[in-house]
Amino acid sequence: MSADRIIKFELSKLNVHLPVRRLSLREALSSPKPQVVARDGSVHTFKREELEFLAGLLPEADRDKLQLPILIALEPKLGRGTARISGEAEVKVVRQVLKKKPAAGELLIYRPEVAILRRKLPTTTQYLFSW
Amino acid sequence: MATALAVSPTRMELLKLRQRVGLAQKGHDLLKEKMDALVIEFFEVLRRIQEARTKALEQLSVAHRALSMCFAVVGTLETKQVCREAKRELQMEISTRHIMGIAVPAVEVGEVERNVLARGYSIHTTSSVLDEASREFERALKLLIELSELNSSAFALARELEKTKRRVNALEYILIPRLKEALKFIMMRLDEMERENFTRLKRIKAMLEERE
Numbered sequence: 001m002s003a004d005r006i007i008k009f010e011l012s013k014l015n016v017h018l019p020v021r022r023l024s025l026r027e028a029l030s031s032p033k034p035q036v037v038a039r040d041g042s043v044h045t046f047k048r049e050e051l052e053f054l055a056g057l058l059p060e061a062d063r064d065k066l067q068l069p070i071l072i073a074l075e076p077k078l079g080r081g082t083a084r085i086s087g088e089a090e091v092k093v094v095r096q097v098l099k100k101k102p103a104a105g106e107l108l109i110y111r112p113e114v115a116i117l118r119r120k121l122p123t124t125t126q127y128l129f130s131w
Numbered sequence: 132m133a134t135a136l137a138v139s140p141t142r143m144e145l146l147k148l149r150q151r152v153g154l155a156q157k158g159h160d161l162l163k164e165k166m167d168a169l170v171i172e173f174f175e176v177l178r179r180i181q182e183a184r185t186k187a188l189e190q191l192s193v194a195h196r197a198l199s200m201c202f203a204v205v206g207t208l209e210t211k212q213v214c215r216e217a218k219r220e221l222q223m224e225i226s227t228r229h230i231m232g233i234a235v236p237a238v239e240v241g242e243v244e245r246n247v248l249a250r251g252y253s254i255h256t257t258s259s260v261l262d263e264a265s266r267e268f269e270r271a272l273k274l275l276i277e278l279s280e281l282n283s284s285a286f287a288l289a290r291e292l293e294k295t296k297r298r299v300n301a302l303e304y305i306l307i308p309r310l311k312e313a314l315k316f317i318m319m320r321l322d323e324m325e326r327e328n329f330t331r332l333k334r335i336k337a338m339l340e341e342r343e
Contacts (some may be wrong), residue, residue: 003306004151007158010298014161017232042229045237072169076160081167115171127168127231129161 014129016040022067025054025089029063036069044069047123054124057096058089065089069126072114076131081111097121138313141322152310161301165231166295172230173288180281187274194267200262205257213261218251223276231317233291235284243273 001023019036028034028051035045058066066089072085085094085107095102097120098113109117117125138144201210221243228237247254247262254262 004154007154007302010159011161013232016163018231038229040232042227042234044229045226074164075158076164080163111167111171114168115175118171119175123228127165129164130158131161 017042017044018071018126018128019044019069025051025058025062025068026063028068029055034068044126045123048090050121050124052094053115054121057093061115062089066093068124070094070121070124071128072109072117073127073128073130078108081114083109083114085109138317140317140324142321145314145321146316148310148314152307152314155302155310159299159307162295162299162302165293166299168231169288169295171290173285173292176281176285176288180278180285183278183281187271187278190267190271190274194264197199197260197264197267198292199259201258204260210261213252213257216252217265218249221272230266230284230288231291233287235287236280238276239278240273240276243276244269252307 016039019038021027021036023031023034023036024044028046033045034048034051035043038044051068054066054068056061065087067087070085070087070093073086075082078084085091088104091105091107092102094100094107094109098109098116098124100107114124138148145182198210203311205213222241224238226239227234243265246306250262250265
């Protein structure tokens with residue numbers, strides 16, 4: 001295999017852990033076994049205590065808007081270690097978890113904050129590699 | 132370096148090489164991001180292992196003290212006899228959790244601490260110190276299961292980290308410099324050809340002017 005094909009293969013493998021379809025927080029809470037199927041066919045299960053923690057952070061009306069898992073998008077063009085959080089409800093939740101001031105729009109977080117976020121929400125967040 | 136890639140100095144090759152450098156650079160940047168994310172995960176697991184190990188060791192020490200007490204009160208032989216009668220089944224669900232495509236084990240254990248009656252030995256012939264020792268060991272078992280889950284996760288993450296680091300280094304120190312070197316070689320060669328051509332044309336022009 002040539003070097004280019006190896007690189008292309010590696011790049012194609014980067015996001016196989018992402019779900020085919022994301023679940024809303026309401027769906028996940030009502031499901032007896034809250035889980036999503038990833039692109040590689042594996043199953044990713046959410047911890048119930050995390051779902052309940054998230055439900056406590058959001059008003060009842062926003063539970064349909066929050067799509068799980070929350071995607072931490074790592075983009076090299078933003079600079080090394082910088083991640084983007086998109087989605088209104090997702091940004092709201094992440095701001096509360098990281099104790100940041102509320103604001104509208106996308107949220108950029110940095111490596112130490114990514115570590116805190118992953119520590120607090122290990123199953124309900126996932127990395128997304130984009131370019 | 133350029134000879135290692137055996138490139139022919141043409142514009143077509145230059146375009147192809149530029150694309151290859153772009154792809155290699157993109158791959159390098161993304162794999163480096165992946166490596167950083169893996170480092171975050173790995174250190175988080177290590178932190179949890181340290182906590183879990185401290186807790187498990189403390190609990191095991193408590194359990195061993197309780198067992199020593201049991202040996203002293205009930206007797207070594209009697210305790211061993213009762214242990215043979217005890218039930219040894221434990222219900223747990225082992226599944227996998229994925230961190231960036233790496234399957235790490237996820238163990239969900241039900242209630243490890245059992246009721247005195249569920250342990251399987253007779254409560255009429257045994258002492259409460261035996262129950263105490265059993266309870267402490269059941270608590271320790273839960274912590275040990277958690278520790279083993281974390282250890283397996285750390286191994287899986289370390290393996291993936293090593294693989295990713297090797298790829299990043301191969302791109303950073305071998306492939307990208309070689310491609311850039313080849314690119315530089317082609318550009319210099321094309322410039323040289325252009326200069327040769329220009330000189331040739333000037334010479335032809337001078338010759339034509341001389342003839343006229």
